[in-house]
Amino acid sequence: MGYEIVDERPFSDRLVLVAVRWTFFDANGDALTDSSPSYLLRREDSGLRATVCIQTDDMEKLQALAESRGVDLASRSEQLSPRPAKRARKSGRDRTMRSLPLVCRADRI
Numbered sequence: 890m891g892y893e894i895v896d897e898r899p900f901s902d903r904l905v906l907v908a909v910r911w912t913f914f915d916a917n918g919d920a921l922t923d924s925s926p927s928y929l930l931r932r933e934d935s936g937l938r939a940t941v942c943i944q945t946d947d948m949e950k951l952q953a954l955a956e957s958r959g960v961d962l963a964s965r966s967e968q969l970s971p972r973p974a975k976r977a978r979k980s981g982r983d984r985t986m987r988s989l990p991l992v993c994r995a996d997r998i
Contacts, residue, residue, distance in 0.1 A: 890914065895925070903932045922954045 896908040911924040929941040955962045 905930050905932075905937075922950045924950065 891912045891914070893910045893912075894907060895910050896906075898906045900906065906927055906929055908925065908927045911926070913921045913923065915921050924947050925945055926947075927943045927945070928939045929943075930937045931940045952962055
């Protein structure tokens, strides 16, 4: 696995948006696929922390890689489908909790 920083956009002295291109290799060193997420980094006393990771192209690229290797991910779609929204009661109000498929929270780099 390797990476390249493609772009950096500072928002303030404590926040920066970084675009990264990750490349994934097989055991022979041949490139399998790549990924182009962006990370919102926050500077803290202990260093930089990734607060948000935005995946933009992973699903399509993983699907293409699987198809090129003869793997049918569609037959496994039930395993990959998002779970149905859950209803929770808090402070007398109903709130729907849903996962966002393309945005994930990260604790640190």
